[in-house]
Amino acid sequence: MKLALKLLALLLVSVVMMSCRGQKSEDPPIRLHFNMNFQERFNAQQENPFFEDGMAMRMPVEGTIARGNLQHDTVLFAGLDDTGEFVNEIPFELTREFLNRGRERYDVFCQMCHGGTGDGQGIIMTGGYGYVPAPTFHSDNSRNMPDGEIYDAIANGIRNMPGYATQINVEDRWAIVAYVRALQASQNVRETEMERYEVDLAELRNLYEEEQLRLEALAAARAAGAGEEVSVERGERLYIQNACQACHSLDGRDGVGPTFLGLYGSERQFTDGTSAIADEEYLIESIVEPGARITVGYDNVMVPYTHLSESELKSLVEFIRSLADE
Ligand code: HEC
Ligand code: HEC
Known part of the structure; x- marks a missing residue:
């Protein structure tokens, strides 16, 4: 009898325990110890009226250096x-x-x-x-x-x-x-020094000439395919396609290079003390051989645009001319 009772109690306890498994509850879980589960905090970009500027995210105190970021050298x-x-x-x-x-x-x-x-x-x-x-x-x-x-x-x-x-x-x-x-x-070894190395100078020269011919043929093919049209519109497209706008503005703002606004027909001063009027000839020279004469106030950083065909150069000039002062 006693044993039967014990068995029954055991059965009851296990049924009760098993019935807890797999069930969802809407109630918050029972917590015996809260750790830091609940505390005031802010989300990124949230407002915090405690600070004068109202921002919860704070800048590090001035002069703070993160571990490993001391760049004193x-x-x-x-x-x-x-x-x-x-x-x-x-x-x-x-x-x-x-x-x-x-x-x-x-x-x-x-x-x-x-x-x-x-x-x-x-x-x-x-x-x-x-x-x-x-x-x-x-x-x-x-x-x-x-x-x-x-x-x-x-x-x-x-x-x-x-x-x-x-x-x-x-x-x-x-x-x-x-x-x-x-x-x-x-790429900058004197020929006399080259003798120290085991290279065939004649072959190198041949390779160089072949490469030059290849580049010339490429440029010629491009020029032939580019058409002969000379127009302001084409010049404007070329201005964008060739990224001239990265350095030359159209609205008078100074950039890495001078603005195109009012450039045509104006007098240019060069670092070697000479000057010139910005006509077609000068503008084309500035595009294909920008290092020839450097405009005062600018650095010699423009890369020569040697791949442009004659009609492309003239279109660019027409575009710059369209921005001339009245
Ligand atoms: C990386 C910047 C950069 C790019 C890109 C660039 N240029 Fe220039 N350019 C300069 C600078 C700097 C100067 C002034 C120094 C000099 O005279 O070379 C200059 C000078 C010139 C001048 C002479 C202006 C003057 O003051 O007399 C012309 C014309 C010109 N560029 C046209 C072009 C055209 C057209 C393109 C695109 C096909 C172009 N540039 C792309 C930087 C650039
Ligand atoms: C997406 C193209 C691009 C990549 C990638 C690039 N550069 Fe450049 N780099 C440029 C351009 C464009 C300029 C000229 C910018 C100007 O004049 O406005 C330049 C200019 C420079 C200059 C100045 C040269 C001079 O004569 O004035 C140096 C030095 C340089 N780059 C080094 C590097 C090194 C080193 C790397 C690789 C870590 C690198 N670049 C990756 C495009 C690039």
Whole structure:
């Protein structure tokens, strides 16, 4: 009898316990200990009247530096020396491994614009997608840039080129600088020095001439397909397609380059002390050979647009003429 009672009690308890399983309840769960489950808090972007500016999200106290973000070494992090000038050295040992890392990162992040050899002929530039042309690294301008300035261009961007700080870490930026230097050295060797290397100079010359012929043929084919029309409308399209607008405004605003508003027929002053009237001849020269005469107040950073046909150049001139002062 006693055993039967015990068994019955056991059965009852297990039925009661089992009946709890799998059932939903609208009531809040019973909490014996609250931990920090309930407390005042704010969502991102929410208002908080406690602060004068009414914002719940607060800026860090001025001068706060997150762990690991103390960038006191300006040479390493900014490419600048104590006086704020760009440094002319790479703060890493130039090992083969370091250079290879630079090459690998360069091919990922720079090559599509600046080209595999640094000649500015990357696939984005030669496809006619209307991007601001990337300069070659084989100009005196680029060769004379201090290492720190190239580092800075990678970290913070330069003129129309965006910065890559979020994608390329500090060490890799310097590795890329080292590789750009290697590219520059590789394309700027005197013929007399070439004898030290095991290269066939005659063959190199042939390759170079073949490449020039190929480029000329490409330009000729483009010019032939482009049509002969000369008009303001075509000039305006070319202005956009060739990304001139990235540096030249149409409304008088100053940019990387001078505005086109009122340019035609105006007197231009050059850094060599000479001056000229902006007529058709001058404008065409400025487009195909921008380094020939540099307008006072601007840097020599415009890339020569040598691929434009005659009718394209004339259309651009017509477009600029349409913006002349009355
Ligand atoms: C999307 C195309 C693009 C990519 C990718 C790119 N650049 Fe550039 N770069 C440009 C353009 C365009 C300019 C010229 C900007 C101007 O003059 O307004 C430029 C200018 C520069 C200059 C200044 C050169 C001079 O002579 O004034 C340096 C240095 C440079 N880039 C380095 C790099 C490096 C290193 C990388 C890779 C980390 C890189 N760029 C990636 C398009 C690019
Ligand atoms: C990366 C910026 C940039 C781009 C892109 C650019 N230019 Fe320029 N351009 C300049 C700068 C800077 C100058 C002034 C320095 C100089 O004289 O070379 C200039 C000068 C000129 C001048 C002479 C203006 C003067 O003050 O006498 C003309 C004309 C001109 N550009 C036309 C063009 C045309 C057309 C395009 C597009 C096919 C173009 N530029 C694309 C930067 C640029």
